[in-house]
Amino acid sequence: MATLDMTDPSDQRQALRRMLLIREFERAVRDNFADGEIPGFVHLYIGQEAVAVGACSALADDDYVTSTHRGHGHCLAKGMDERTLMAELYGRSDGYCSGKGGSMHAADLDEGMLGAQPIVGAGVPLATGAGLTAQLRDRDWVGLSFFGDGAFAEGQVHESINLAATWDLPAIYVVENNLYSEGMTYEKQHNVEDLADSAAAYGIPGVVVDGMDVEAVYDAVAEARERAARGDGPTLIEAKTYRYRGHYEGDPQPYRTQEEIDEWRENRDAIDTFATRLREAGVLDEGEREELQSAVEADVEAAVEYARDAPFPDPEEAYDDVFVEPNPDVEYFRERLGRTGGADR
Amino acid sequence: MSALDATGEQLSVREAIRTALREELARDDTVFLMGQDEEDGGSFEVTAGLYEEFGRDRVRDTPISETAQIGSGVGAAATGLRPVVNVSYSDFIAICFEPLMNQAAKMQYMFAGATEMPLTVRAIEGAGFNAAAQHSSTVHTLVSHLPGIKAVAPATPRGSKGLMKTAVRSNDPVVFFEHKNIYERTGPVPEDEDFTVPIGEAAVLREGADVTVVATQQLVGEALSVAEDRTDADVEVIDPQSLSPLDTDTIAESVRKTGRLVVADESPLSYGLHAEVATRVVENEFYSLDVPIQRVGVPDTPIPFSPPLEDEVLPTAEEIDLAVDRLV
Ligand SMILES: Cc1ncc(C[n+]2csc(CCOP(=O)(O)OP(=O)(O)O)c2C)c(N)n1
Numbered sequence: 161m162a163t164l165d166m167t168d169p170s171d172q173r174q175a176l177r178r179m180l181l182i183r184e185f186e187r188a189v190r191d192n193f194a195d196g197e198i199p200g201f202v203h204l205y206i207g208q209e210a211v212a213v214g215a216c217s218a219l220a221d222d223d224y225v226t227s228t229h230r231g232h233g234h235c236l237a238k239g240m241d242e243r244t245l246m247a248e249l250y251g252r253s254d255g256y257c258s259g260k261g262g263s264m265h266a267a268d269l270d271e272g273m274l275g276a277q278p279i280v281g282a283g284v285p286l287a288t289g290a291g292l293t294a295q296l297r298d299r300d301w302v303g304l305s306f307f308g309d310g311a312f313a314e315g316q317v318h319e320s321i322n323l324a325a326t327w328d329l330p331a332i333y334v335v336e337n338n339l340y341s342e343g344m345t346y347e348k349q350h351n352v353e354d355l356a357d358s359a360a361a362y363g364i365p366g367v368v369v370d371g372m373d374v375e376a377v378y379d380a381v382a383e384a385r386e387r388a389a390r391g392d393g394p395t396l397i398e399a400k401t402y403r404y405r406g407h408y409e410g411d412p413q414p415y416r417t418q419e420e421i422d423e424w425r426e427n428r429d430a431i432d433t434f435a436t437r438l439r440e441a442g443v444l445d446e447g448e449r450e451e452l453q454s455a456v457e458a459d460v461e462a463a464v465e466y467a468r469d470a471p472f473p474d475p476e477e478a479y480d481d482v483f484v485e486p487n488p489d490v491e492y493f494r495e496r497l498g499r500t501g502g503a504d505r
Numbered sequence: 506m507s508a509l510d511a512t513g514e515q516l517s518v519r520e521a522i523r524t525a526l527r528e529e530l531a532r533d534d535t536v537f538l539m540g541q542d543e544e545d546g547g548s549f550e551v552t553a554g555l556y557e558e559f560g561r562d563r564v565r566d567t568p569i570s571e572t573a574q575i576g577s578g579v580g581a582a583a584t585g586l587r588p589v590v591n592v593s594y595s596d597f598i599a600i601c602f603e604p605l606m607n608q609a610a611k612m613q614y615m616f617a618g619a620t621e622m623p624l625t626v627r628a629i630e631g632a633g634f635n636a637a638a639q640h641s642s643t644v645h646t647l648v649s650h651l652p653g654i655k656a657v658a659p660a661t662p663r664g665s666k667g668l669m670k671t672a673v674r675s676n677d678p679v680v681f682f683e684h685k686n687i688y689e690r691t692g693p694v695p696e697d698e699d700f701t702v703p704i705g706e707a708a709v710l711r712e713g714a715d716v717t718v719v720a721t722q723q724l725v726g727e728a729l730s731v732a733e734d735r736t737d738a739d740v741e742v743i744d745p746q747s748l749s750p751l752d753t754d755t756i757a758e759s760v761r762k763t764g765r766l767v768v769a770d771e772s773p774l775s776y777g778l779h780a781e782v783a784t785r786v787v788e789n790e791f792y793s794l795d796v797p798i799q800r801v802g803v804p805d806t807p808i809p810f811s812p813p814l815e816d817e818v819l820p821t822a823e824e825i826d827l828a829v830d831r832l833v
Binding site: 281 | 541542545566568569570571572573596597599600634635636637638639640774775799800801802804805806807809810811812813814815816817818824827828831
């Protein structure tokens with residue numbers, strides 16, 4: 161999805177639209193998962209939209225992003241199509257991964273999405289690797305990794321940031337500190353107030369931004385991108401944010417209060433704040449937010465219809481792509497198991 | 506040994522594991538649990554209530570740090586504690602293979618017995634939840650391949666309680682595999698606090714004269730239902746319970762009687778439990794076999810997300826039935 165210029169009114173409206181699209185997409189996922197239409201697990205991004213949109217709007221189309229188990233927002237912000245993404249969540253053959261990946265593994269390399277990533281912390285080295293390719297092959301792209309405050313406790317996260325820092329790789333690390341990792345509070349997992357302080361250990365800039373402010377995230381990532389593109393190496397950005405839904409859909413959330421959730425929703429909501437700011441600046445006319453809202457509702461409804469109507473993959477597709485070349489053992493075992501003709505031995 | 510005469514209270518697999526942990530925490534104050542969200546009952550609520558009962562010294566939350574969880578478990582075990590570390594989904598063992606393979610498995614050996622390694626690792630495996638490739642693996646054959654590590658994967662509540670108690674009491678490192686689809690399975694479990702099941706002992710869950718089915722975890726249930734439904738063959742069902750070491754005597758004895766063997770396990774078919782069981786039988790009971798051994802498992806693929814794809818790759822009762830067909 162093309163880079164936005166956040167000083168340009170029409171691009172600002174575009175950023176608001178992207179945030180609304182993510183929220184509406186997630187609402188539809190919430191409802192249709194509850195109705196049993198979507199298999200597996202889903203982890204919703206509602207509340208954190210400013211981070212994905214702020215960051216991805218500062219990136220170029222060729223830049224690579226790695227995501228998390230909470231990845232739908234990153235996917236949409238990076239430019240993935242809501243219909244194909246929804247089809248993947250529904251396990252259909254028209255989805256981004258032909259139904260093999262689902263919510264937790266959605267990927268689209270054409271849009272620079274190197275994959276949602278349910279192994280906590282595992283996307284971070286991949287972004288470092290994308291930066292390494294850029295450096296060695298003289299490409300203009302940067303690798304940006306989104307990961308959570310919980311992931312910040314994983315060893316591979318630190319190994320990867322250190323590597324990128326040492327080699328001045330064009331990489332950006334965006335930790336979304338939403339205060340919880342499953343049901344564990346931030347304080348239980350970390351002994352520092354700001355995760356961005358760790359940047360000092362790698363000799364790179366560490367920046368704390370308000371993750372509920374799309375423009376603040378945009379500015380921080382735009383600056384980090386310039387630095388990376390100059391060959392000056394990576395930046396660690398900590399976006400302070402909040403997830404409104406449970407860790408997963410169905411989470412009873414004994415670990416926090418409704419008052420806390422309401423406080424963030426009512427007073428710090430990223431979409432409301434941004435829309436108000438744009439209205440006050442005269443960028444958004446009366447009624448324009450509602451128009452944008454109706455437009456994204458129609459888009460998401462169409463995405464759900466598309467996913468519902470899309471066919472399931474043919475069961476035998478389960479064996480495609482284990483390797484680039486057909487896997488001879490698959491055929492051997494399928495025949496032995498009596499799943500293909502001539503199995504009678 | 507036969508588990509056919511098992512008596513005791515009816516517990517689910519989940520309750521059986523929890524009871525074993527509760528009894529061992531109460532019996533020995535060097536035992537402690539650690540894992541992510543463990544104070545809230547841990548993954549799949551297996552340890553629910555234990556934090557309230559035993560407090561933070563004994564039931565501890567860790568950050569999301571599998572390498573540190575197992576690595577510090579190794580250090581604690583070598584210096585006088587009995588850690589029970591939960592790594593949640595067994596797929597995550599990939600992250601901490603170093604402390605498992607190079608430290609837990611080799612320390613006693615490298616130090617010529619100067620230390621013991623009373624470490625238990627709990628890992629949840631198996632598919633059937635549409636949880637896709639990185640949350641559905643069965644990795645017990647990978648771990649069973651490591652000299653110096655014991656691996657158990659019980660299928661019944663009785664085996665789960667008895668083996669968990671043995672694992673915690675063992676001075677060797679044990680990885681305890683739990684299949685996420687059988688937590689609700691209930692059965693009789695002896696209430697005696699000293700009831701244990703030795704590591705390396707299979708359970709004969711159904712006696713039969715014509716075909717031996719060695720099945721693990723979820724597939725034990727499938728094998729038992731196939732056995733009940735078949736009128737043309739009297740099927741014996743064996744749950745090995747321990748994968749490494751493996752009770753080859755019980756399996757060999759059964760094959761001597763039946764002359765026919767099916768091995769059903771949810772791991773990929775190459776280089777795993779299937780191969781080990783089959784090889785042991787061929788080595789020791791080759792002349793008892795009337796027909797070639799049949800394997801049922803996953804055809805060497807990761808587990809896909811979409812329901813029809815996951816159904817395709819997972820072993821089923823029908824496939825066990827088909828394997829029996831090919832033997833009789
Ligand atoms: C390596 C690994 N360990 C544990 C888990 C289980 N798990 C999934 S999400 C999660 C919490 C992640 O928290 P955080 O990184 O803060 O992201 P958030 O959920 O807040 O977006 C955990 C523990 C996992 N998926 N991968």
